[in-house]
Amino acid sequence: MSNEYKSAWEKCLDVIKDNVPSSSFRTWFEPIEPVKLENQVLTIQVPSAFFYEYLEEQFIDILRKTLRMVIGPGAKLEYNVVMGNKNGNQPYTVSYPTNNNVKIQNKPLTIPLKSDEKPTIRNPFIIPGIQKLQIDPQLKPDNTFENFVEGDCNRLARSAGFAVAQNPGGTAFNPLMIYGNSGLGKTHLAQAIGIEVKERFPDKVVLYVNANKFQTQYTEATRNNNRNDFLHFYQMVDVLILDDVHEFAGKEKTQETFFHIFNHLHQMGKQLILTSDKPPIELKGMEQRLLSRFKWGLTADLQTPDFETRMEILRRKVYKDGITLSEEVLEYIASHVTNNVRELEGALVSLLAQSMLNKREITLELAAKLITKLVKNSKRELSIEYISKVVCDYFNMPVDALQAKTRKREVVQARQIAMYFSKSLTKYSLASIGAQIGSKDHATVLHACKTVNNLKDTDKNFRVFVEEIEKKLKM
Numbered sequence: 176m177s178n179e180y181k182s183a184w185e186k187c188l189d190v191i192k193d194n195v196p197s198s199s200f201r202t203w204f205e206p207i208e209p210v211k212l213e214n215q216v217l218t219i220q221v222p223s224a225f226f227y228e229y230l231e232e233q234f235i236d237i238l239r240k241t242l243r244m245v246i247g248p249g250a251k252l253e254y255n256v257v258m259g260n261k262n263g264n265q266p267y268t269v270s271y272p273t274n275n276n277v278k279i280q281n282k283p284l285t286i287p288l289k290s291d292e293k294p295t296i297r298n299p300f301i302i303p304g305i306q307k308l309q310i311d312p313q314l315k316p317d318n319t320f321e322n323f324v325e326g327d328c329n330r331l332a333r334s335a336g337f338a339v340a341q342n343p344g345g346t347a348f349n350p351l352m353i354y355g356n357s358g359l360g361k362t363h364l365a366q367a368i369g370i371e372v373k374e375r376f377p378d379k380v381v382l383y384v385n386a387n388k389f390q391t392q393y394t395e396a397t398r399n400n401n402r403n404d405f406l407h408f409y410q411m412v413d414v415l416i417l418d419d420v421h422e423f424a425g426k427e428k429t430q431e432t433f434f435h436i437f438n439h440l441h442q443m444g445k446q447l448i449l450t451s452d453k454p455p456i457e458l459k460g461m462e463q464r465l466l467s468r469f470k471w472g473l474t475a476d477l478q479t480p481d482f483e484t485r486m487e488i489l490r491r492k493v494y495k496d497g498i499t500l501s502e503e504v505l506e507y508i509a510s511h512v513t514n515n516v517r518e519l520e521g522a523l524v525s526l527l528a529q530s531m532l533n534k535r536e537i538t539l540e541l542a543a544k545l546i547t548k549l550v551k552n553s554k555r556e557l558s559i560e561y562i563s564k565v566v567c568d569y570f571n572m573p574v575d576a577l578q579a580k581t582r583k584r585e586v587v588q589a590r591q592i593a594m595y596f597s598k599s600l601t602k603y604s605l606a607s608i609g610a611q612i613g614s615k616d617h618a619t620v621l622h623a624c625k626t627v628n629n630l631k632d633t634d635k636n637f638r639v640f641v642e643e644i645e646k647k648l649k650m
């Protein structure tokens with residue numbers, strides 16, 4: 176008698192298993208625990224509010240029919256939803272009835288709340304007002320394969336990406352990790368895969384998110400006790416594109432959460448696409464178990480495009496914008512802006528803007544004048560490694576000294592200056608800088624920046640060091 180609820184639920188599972196895809200069964204039914212069966216009301220426990228909603232939204236018909244078959248025509252379902260506790264870590268459960276008598280289409284995507292509870296946040300990408308769970312993939316429509324110029328610099332990454340798009344989750348390239356310096360097309364290529372998947376398989380759930388946004392969402396979810404919802408949301412995605420994964424450096428909790436999402440998706444045969452500014456082996460401040468997973472699939476780099484590829488990128492852009500430009504002007508741009516596709520596009524845009532503003536034809540002279548200025552003023556992308564090297568050279572110490580666990584005054588000072596310039600001259604986060612310089616946390620970097628600012632104001636010698644290093648860095 177006491178185990179009646181268990182055997183009833185097992186019978187239900189036998190029926191459900193034959194009627195839903197096996198991946199759905201594993202995700203949405205295996206985690207359910209039967210709790211009790213009283214007066215034909217079966218209570219089941221689900222891990223989150225989101226889980227409850229999803230079952231009600233997607234599986235209510237099969238649940239209802241199965242319960243009636245197994246328990247009888249008067250069968251009803253009730254949920255115990257596990258909630259995070261606002262004041263501590265102990266989870267607690269809240270009971271919800273199923274919407275047995277309510278038409279699902281009319282049911283809003285919210286749960287009845289106790290008066291003192293704040294509404295739980297739904298997943299951040301759902302398009303409001305649409306009842307069926309739909310996700311805006313967050314892809315920029317121009318970032319297609321068609322608009323991505325192929326060259327020796329990107330051939331491997333592009334073909335791997337294309338293969339993944341034909342058969343997401345079904346190739347050996349899982350995860351596909353695309354890495355390369357800034358402005359070389361990582362985001363474009365990763366999104367091209369997403370766009371192609373959506374075109375070929377419109378029902379697949381594709382999602383692009385950059386690491387910073389993921390981190391912010393995770394922090395919000397933790398603050399609002401919605402971590403389970405957050406996890407479940409990401410675990411539903413078929414193709415997850417995570418851009419700039421190096422931004423996770425030093426963020427242990429976020430890495431841990433992503434690790435679970437990664438494992439779940441990979442196990443379920445879902446596709447992961449990651450981008451980074453470095454190959455996994457050079458990523459600092461990342462957990463080893465995460466790095467080893469990054470290496471499971473294919474790691475492909477994007478290199479600086481050669482002259483021909485740069486010319487083709489310019490020609491396509493000019494053609495797309497309906498502008499005519501002489502080959503010699505294009506050649507001038509392509510031979511002077513060499514490191515970065517974003518800068519190449521930027522140079523072209525500035526040239527067009529100048530010519531429109533001054534109502535002047537774009538001649539080679541105008542191009543030469545503008546590009547010389549642009550190249551001279553273009554801020555070189557500084558890396559944390561480069562900054563560390565310049566600082567250590569200045570103080571005549573080996574660059575490894577910054578990583579040493581020492582409190583020697585000169586090392587601490589050099590480390591603080593390297594942190595200060597990394598914060599002011601790169602777009603890395605405090606956590607990422609700390610992870611790369613001496614494995615410190617974000618608070619240490621913040622403290623370093625404050626200390627350097629203070630000493631610049633109060634200590635003349637120190638100010639001279641900082642100014643001289645700054646000159647070298649900006650040379």
Ligand SMILES: Nc1ncnc2c1ncn2[C@@H]1O[C@H](COP(=O)(O)OP(=O)(O)OP(=O)(O)O)[C@@H](O)[C@H]1O
Nearest residue numbers: 322323324356357358359360361362363488516517
């Ligand atoms: N092979 C290419 N063909 C056409 N356009 C390209 C190509 N590579 C890059 N681009 C264009 O260059 C610009 C910068 O590319 P993207 O933003 O993808 O670079 P990224 O490597 O992700 O840079 P970051 O690391 O700074 O985010 C975009 O406008 C993109 O469309």
